[in-house]
Amino acid sequence: MISSVFIGGRKGIGGVGLGSLSGISVPSNQTPTITVPGAQSATANIALAITGTSLSDADGNPQTITITTNQSGTISLASTTGLTGSGDGTNSLSYSGSLANINTALATLTYTSALNYDGSEIISIGTNDGASGSDSKTIAVTVTLNPIFQDAYGSHTYGEIAFAG
Numbered sequence: 001m002i003s004s005v006f007i008g009g010r011k012g013i014g015g016v017g018l019g020s021l022s023g024i025s026v027p028s029n030q031t032p033t034i035t036v037p038g039a040q041s042a043t044a045n046i047a048l049a050i051t052g053t054s055l056s057d058a059d060g061n062p063q064t065i066t067i068t069t070n071q072s073g074t075i076s077l078a079s080t081t082g083l084t085g086s087g088d089g090t091n092s093l094s095y096s097g098s099l100a101n102i103n104t105a106l107a108t109l110t111y112t113s114a115l116n117y118d119g120s121e122i123i124s125i126g127t128n129d130g131a132s133g134s135d136s137k138t139i140a141v142t143v144t145l146n147p148i149f150q151d152a153y154g155s156h157t158y159g160e161i162a163f164a165g
Contacts, residue, residue, distance in 0.1 A: 030058035031133040034125055044117050044145040047076075050109040053125065053139075055102055061129035064096040065106075070122040071114065073143070078108035102127075111141060118145035 037052035055063060067075050069091040076089050082101035087093030095105065111123060121143055126136040 029061075029129070029131040029133050032057035032061070032063060032127050032129050032135050034127055034135045034137045036125060036137045036139050039140040039142065040111075042111060042113060042121075042141050042143045044113045044143050045115060047110045047112045048141070050111055050123070050139060051107075053106045053109050055099065055106060055127055057099055057129055057133070059129065059131065059133075060099055061131055061133070062096065062098055063102050064094065064128050064130065065102055066092070066094045066124075066126045067109070068092045068124050069111070070124070071117065071119070073111055073113045073117065073121050073141075075123065076108075076110045076112070077105040078110070079105050081105075113143040116145055117143050119143060 033056050035052065035054045035056070037050065040048060040050065042048040055065070057063065064085075069075060072091060074089055074091055075093060077093070077095070080088060080095060081104070083095040083097035083105060085093065085095030087095075095102070097105075111121070113121065119142075121141040123139040123141060124136065125139070126134065128134040
């Protein structure tokens with residue numbers, strides 16, 4: 001916080017003395033905050049909507065978000081209107097835009113595991129407001145490869161691949 005400011009150069013230039021001002025406060029940048037849901041459970045090969053993800057920034061600054069997965073699953077945003085960036089449908093994306101447009105995009109966030117993946121996945125979400133404020137959060141996802149069908153002859157269907165038994 002600035003408690004006093006001196007304005008102008010030396011007194012007497014052009015006959016005008018500018019002196020100093022006291023009591024001026026310059027607000028500091030507020031750090032953006034990411035809200036994420038708790039742990040998620042997904043079925044392999046099926047898109048999972050990640051609801052409850054949002055971003056707030058008391059300053060209302062434009063944001064740059066990055067979203068990554070630690071395995072080979074993909075992340076998608078159904079709406080990227082008003083945003084610039086790339087990576088939708090991959091395991092690493094980055095988009096910039098207004099707080100409102102970022103939140104609209106985050107409301108459409110989905111995760112899809114790699115084909116027939118069974119295990120744990122971490123989705124990392126980070127943001128930067130371009131004014132020295134940043135935040136990051138993670139979402140744990142447990143992916144299960146569930147059998148969808150088993151007939152009397154021992155054929156099994158897992159995800160989208162059929163195996164004869």
